[in-house]
Amino acid sequence: MQIRPARTSDVRTIRALIDEYAPDRRLLSKATVALYEDVTDFFVADDDGAIVGCGALHVMWEDLAEVRTLAVLPHMMRRGIGSSVLAALVGRAQDLGVSRVFCLTFETEFFAAFGFQEFNERGVETRVYEELLQSVDEGVAEFLDLDRVRPNTLGNTRMVLEL
Numbered sequence: 001m002q003i004r005p006a007r008t009s010d011v012r013t014i015r016a017l018i019d020e021y022a023p024d025r026r027l028l029s030k031a032t033v034a035l036y037e038d039v040t041d042f043f044v045a046d047d048d049g050a051i052v053g054c055g056a057l058h059v060m061w062e063d064l065a066e067v068r069t070l071a072v073l074p075h076m077m078r079r080g081i082g083s084s085v086l087a088a089l090v091g092r093a094q095d096l097g098v099s100r101v102f103c104l105t106f107e108t109e110f111f112a113a114f115g116f117q118e119f120n121e122r123g124v125e126t127r128v129y130e131e132l133l134q135s136v137d138e139g140v141a142e143f144l145d146l147d148r149v150r151p152n153t154l155g156n157t158r159m160v161l162e163l
Contacts, residue, residue: 006042
């Protein structure tokens with residue numbers, strides 16, 4: 001198996017992975033056009049041409065990025081695929097010079113095994129917070145814990161990894 005940057009031809013499979021977990025709110029659904037727009041954020045787990053997992057790293061600020069849409073086909077779980085994709089995303093964050101990686105997750109034990117820790121504070125200084133408020137990105141709103149996204153994130157835990 002190979003972890004590699006996603007291609008536009010992978011978007012349909014990424015869409016199917018999201019659709020697998022969106023009904024029970026393990027992942028938030030996204031418009032397919034958004035997946036094409038964000039394809040450069042994604043890495044995929046490619047098992048001889050079959051995409052069996054994916055994940056995205058979205059830069060939010062100079063020192064902050066978010067792990068998004070980390071998913072593995074249900075029948076392929078517990079084989080290290082999610083860990084391999086997450087390691088690639090963290091490596092990409094390091095390559096970009098990001099010093100903190102954020103996630104919003106139900107899978108706290110999985111992320112804790114990589115050193116992610118729960119946090120409840122704002123997470124950024126006031127000046128940066130005010131800049132981030134201008135973003136239309138829902139992930140930024142989730143990081144900032146804005147009221148308008150709370151119904152979509154109930155039960156999730158905010159976690160961060162210091163690199």
